[in-house]
Amino acid sequence: MSPKSMDRRVKYTIMMIKKSFISILKEKPIAKITIKQICEEADINRATFYAHFKDQYDLLQQIEDGFLEDIKLHLASIAYSATERESVSALERIIGYIKENAEVCSLLLSDRGNLDFHKRIMMIAQTQFIAELKQKKELSAEDAEYIFLFITVGSVGITQKWIVDGMKRPAxxxxQMIFTLTEKVLL
Amino acid sequence: MSPKSMDRRVKYTIMMIKKSFISILKEKPIAKITIKQICEEADINRATFYAHFKDQYDLLQQIEDGFLEDIKLHLASIAYSATERESVSALERIIGYIKENAEVCSLLLSDRGNLDFHKRIMMIAQTQFIAELKQKKELSAEDAEYIFLFITVGSVGITQKWIVDGMKRPAxxxxQMIFTLTEKVLL
DNA sequence: AAGTTATCAAACAATGTGTTCATTATTTCA
DNA sequence: TGAAATAATGAACACATTGTTTGATAACTT
Structure with a gap:
């Protein structure tokens, strides 16, 4: 279902529903949001909602998926990075993209979204970077996983704090901070 | 409201509700759990539920709070630890306690619970440990916060994975792994 | 044993859910 | 452009959950 091949009506409907949902999500946790409310705010029939989404959670999931799709595109243009400069640059790109879409991101990455989404974003940038280091160092598969996790989740934490603090520091x-900490751990 | 001062009936009611809730939480995400279902499984009147809890989320919160209370007690017996051995021992205690209460913990710390709870647990063990290192190193307050966050959240990630993997490794x-990684970051 | 307090069952209006169906509006493409 | 295809709509529906209130009953405390 690429947006290109969609009926214009469908595009409009989905756009309005997502917009409405994001707007409501700013005010209350997802658990308190009703389908009815989403539809009223979007001025879309409730039956139409069910034609596209199962419930609020499915809707959130789809928003997140679309987001990751975008991020992947942003990264696709970057060649596989072996040097520090390139790794940092890849990270910077992602973080910069997050800043551009601050409104939605700060929602999805705040307490509102779910932790998995955080992880998925960070993994995109680091997966290949870590892969190399698995080889370089002589780590058991399991140990490597634990360390990888430590780094990934920690990085997510940092990004989240940065967002909550208003994204004042440059991306x-x-x-650079994430990269440095990662290197230290892998020393 | 310490459990000591509670009417026996209240103790029983709350015990049954929590037990029922935990049991249901194993099967479905909190959002899909209804008050009605909790009460039926607990054989408690619905009106009685509302006398003690606002909703499922309030209930979960209270379960988590009780849990942290327990953990704090487990730690209270440990003197302020300055050496590595003592720090590791403090961490081991917590992780061991988690293992003892595996059933509930793996729920609260899995995707089911919320991230804040993870953080709170790990911070108990590390707060004072980190405090020292803020002084030793010359870090700006903000930098220290970011690094602290990286470590805390990363540690939580490791513990979570350990639980999900069935807690096979000794605590x-x-x-030790968490301590080592922490030290590396702070190097 | 008496007084206090928690739980209970039953009932309630209010609200949301998920689905169906005929009707209307928009889009697609031949 | 005009016909066929498709999507959105409004209304209606049975059903479930919610949160609250009632007076009666049972258990606890002192």
Whole structure:
């Protein structure tokens, strides 16, 4: 279902529903949001909602998926990075993209979204970077997983704090910080 | 409201409700759990539920709070630890306690519970440990916060994975791993 | 044993859910 | 452009959950 091949009506409907949902999500946790409310705010029939989404959670999931799709595209243009400069740059790109879409991101990455989404974003940037280091160092598969997890989740934590604090620092700085901490752990 | 001062009936009611809730939480996410279902499984009147809890989320919150209370007690017996051995031991204690109460913990710390709860547990063990290192190193307050966050959230990630993997490794090993990674970051 | 307090069953209006169906509006493409 | 295809709509529906209130009953405390 690429947005290109969609009927214009469908595009409009989905756009309005997502917009409405995001707007409501700013005010209350997802558990308190009703389908009815989403539809009223979007001025979309409730039956139409059910034609596209199962419930609020399915809707959130789809928003997140679309987001990751975008991020992947942003990264696709970057060649596989072997040097530090390139790694940091990849991280910076992602973090910069997050800043551009601050409104939605700060929602999805705040307490509102779910932790899995955080992880997925960070893993995109680091997976290949970590893969190399698995080889370089002589780590058991399981140990490597634990360390990988430590780094990934920690990085997510940092990004989240940065967002909550209003994204005042430049993205490069955060990217550099994550990279440095990662290196230390892998020393 | 310490459990000591409670009417026996109240103790019983709350016990049954929590038990029922935990049991249901194994099968479905909290959002899909209804008050009615909790009460039926607990054989408690619905009106009685509302006398004690606002909703499922309030109930979960209270379960988590009780849990943290327990953990704090477990730690209270440990003197302020300055050496590595003592720090690791403190971590091991917590992780060991988690293992003892595996059933509930694996729920609260899995995707089911919320991230804040993870953080709160780990912070208990590390707060004072980190405090020292803020002084030793010359870090700006903000930088220290970011690094602290990286470590805390990363540690939570490791513990979570350990639980999900069935807690096969001994608790000391995980404690040692967290300590080592923490030290590396702070190097 | 008497007084206090928690739980209970039953009932209630209010609200949301998920689905169906005929009707209307928009889009697609031949 | 005009016909066929498709999507959105409004209304209605049975059903479930919610949160609250009532007076009666049972258990606890002192």
């Amino acid at each position: 490069v700085e955060i990217a | 000391v090993e995980i404690a």
